[in-house]
Amino acid sequence: MGPSYWWMLLGMALVTYIPRMIPLTVLDGKELPPVVQGVLRNIPYAVLGALIFPAILFVQEGNILFGVLGAGAAFLIAFLGGGVMSVVLGTIAVLAVYSLFV
Amino acid sequence: MKHNQFSAGLKAGTSIAIGYFPVALTFGLLAKTAGLSIIEATAMSIFVYAGAAQYISLSLITSGVDPLLIVMNTFIVNIRHFLMTASLNEKMQPARKWVKAIYAFGITDESFSMLATGKKGKISTAFAFGVTLIAYGSWVVFTAIGHIIGANLPLFLQAAMSIALYAMFIGLLVPSMKGNRKVVMLAAVAAAIHCILYFTGALSTGWSILVATLASSIVVEMVYARRGKSAAAMYAREEEA
Incomplete structure (x- = not known):
């Protein structure tokens, strides 16, 4: 990573800090309209959907099966109630076995 | 009195710190596979301190996305904190604005949930400092340790590791989907x-x-x-x- 990384980091730090700080200092007690609050609350879930698909299918170039298998394993472990760490490690284990034997 | 509140905050924040341990460790590990140096990865945890946004930036960095767009995505993902600090404001003990501006940096999904739901009545500034400080410390330290572990990972795991980021996203999403x-x-x-x-x-x-x-x-x-x-x-x- 070059100097552009550090500019990016500065930008990320600012846009993360500002929304944390403004309501506690500048706004001090003013409320947002409920619709805006609703939309803001939705964002974390929506962004996860967009991040997972379709990128997960292409984690290994030219081998979609690898991604499909990984996605399947991750969803299965998560649905069975595994925590974030067990989903990550379990999926890696499945794919490690796959890349050792296939 | 103030000292007691601070240690009570540290104590309450320990559960968050323990929860951050695997997530920060994984972030350090993935940052290594995304090509960040240990300084770059740890600096992100020090200055940005936002789990989801940091993970997202890794996936965008590997896709070669324009840094400016990564900053914009970070903003979109993190404006939810606006809601949290807005609702927290009513629960907090009155304090000088610059003091509030300092602990505002430590407001995350987890520390917010703890402060907003944890106690009845007003929350003292010292308590907020205790909670946010220990959680932040855990996040930064375990990012660095994760990166060191990542550097020593056996080679056959490298291919399988490429899925880790997405598995992590799925692990975060699915419990809320149920x-x-x-x-x-x-x-x-x-x-x-x-x-x-x-x-x-x-x-x-x-x-x-x-x-x-x-x-x-x-x-x-x-x-x-x-x-x-x-x-x-x-x-x-x-x-x-």
């Missing part, structure tokens, strides 16, 4: 929009994620707002009858 159709819709609609934009080549990855996220959040909210209204109208009719 029994919550709105969350399922939000994720599915955003994924569908992103897929369309991706396969038609209409937008670059960074823009596409930005557009898909905002469009899904707004559309699903509108659908639910309308449903809420029609449901209310239905109840009203039932009462009349």
